[in-house]
Amino acid sequence: MFMGQYNHSIDAKGRVIIPAKFRDKLGQSFVVTKGLDGCLYGYAEPEWKAFEEKLATLPITNKNTRQFTRFFLAGAAECEIDKQGRILLPQVLREFAGLEKEVVLIGSASKIEIWDKERFEASNSEFEGNMDEIAANMETLGFSI
DSSP: OBBEEEEBOOTSSEEEEHHHHHHHHHEEEEEEEEGGGGGGEEEEEEHHHHHHHHHHHHHHTHHHHHHHHHHHTTOEEEEEEOOEEEOOOHHHHHHHOOOSSEEEEEEEEEEEEEEEHHHHHHHHHHHHHTTTHHHHHHHHHHOOO
16 A cells, blocks of 8 residues: 655656655566546556456447546556656656646645655645535545554
């Protein structure tokens, strides 16, 4: 399980350092794709394969299925970690997530999320005041603390 929060900078070439604790679980190569809420998702190979298999079970005749599948697969890229612990994020993914200088990498259970720092802070502040309501809604999904 991925957990924790790390602040890094993205360099002029579009490279970002992947924290050592994440590298251990992600492996030498992993998939980065568009994520929900304006961030990027990073999946280790086994989790990505499981995600692809779930997508393959969805009915192609359903328009939402096609859009959902396109969203995640069209921008997906395999990223390799270099000797300095960095990955090169493709331009299309950097633009989607608004990544320019300061980034936040967070562990999110089976994946990592890569955020523009300002976007992450704005997203967090939006939900911090509503955590009681969110927690109550989680119970309707069968999750309780």
